[in-house]
Amino acid sequence: QNFNEFTMLEYYRLGFDIHQLMDDMVQLLKTLGIEGRVSKLSYAQAFFEYGDIDILNTNFAALKVIAKTHSLSTDFEWIEDLQILLFTHLIESKLKELPLCFIYDYPATQSALAKVEGQVAHRFELYLNGVEVANGYDELQEAEIYQQRFNNEINKRTSLGKAHVDLDKDFLSSLKNSLPQCSGVAIGIERLLSQIN
Numbered sequence: 001q002n003f004n005e006f007t008m009l010e011y012y013r014l015g016f017d018i019h020q021l022m023d024d025m026v027q028l029l030k031t032l033g034i035e036g037r038v039s040k041l042s043y044a045q046a047f048f049e050y051g052d053i054d055i056l057n058t059n060f061a062a063l064k065v066i067a068k069t070h071s072l073s074t075d076f077e078w079i080e081d082l083q084i085l086l087f088t089h090l091i092e093s094k095l096k097e098l099p100l101c102f103i104y105d106y107p108a109t110q111s112a113l114a115k116v117e118g119q120v121a122h123r124f125e126l127y128l129n130g131v132e133v134a135n136g137y138d139e140l141q142e143a144e145i146y147q148q149r150f151n152n153e154i155n156k157r158t159s160l161g162k163a164h165v166d167l168d169k170d171f172l173s174s175l176k177n178s179l180p181q182c183s184g185v186a187i188g189i190e191r192l193l194s195q196i197n
Helices: 018-031 042-052 059-068 077-096 143-159 167-172 189-194
Strands: 010-015 039-043 100-107 122-130 131-138 180-189
Touching: 010 018, 010 042, 018 100, 018 122, 018 131, 039 042, 042 077, 042 100, 042 131, 042 189, 059 077, 077 100, 131 189
Parallel strands: 039 100
Antiparallel strands: 010 180, 100 122, 122 131, 131 180
């Protein structure tokens, strides 16, 4: 859970994909005195290893059955929300065993603002001792795709009865020449500091 107010550090690396950015973050963490065995698991691999679930090829109805067997809610309209719930309850607790763990290549339904290729979105989350401290993307480049993603999120918020958020037209107009290839990461500073011994 996030606090109402928290400090976020974002940085971007031109020409990097998410794997290069994860390696870059490992070096940053070493500078901060955070070292340990580095684990990198795809989202699908984490589900297979810790939950015996083929998360990318299991449909919504089958995931609801799995959730019921674990006494979890199935009251969801979107598969991504159920995937997130299952990840939180079945996978996250296992990540405490891995001191420095990257989970990458999330389902395309959880792409947010990351590039999508086939069934996966090129994004990652970093966990330190089971605590999520960072979220990174292979950043989208074209304004049209950003607009499409923003519209999808606005429509989802509306259908859930959440507060309306306007489309950020200034941001979209600033992308008229497209972003260069880059990856970026947002780091929760309080969470990161809580993991420094």
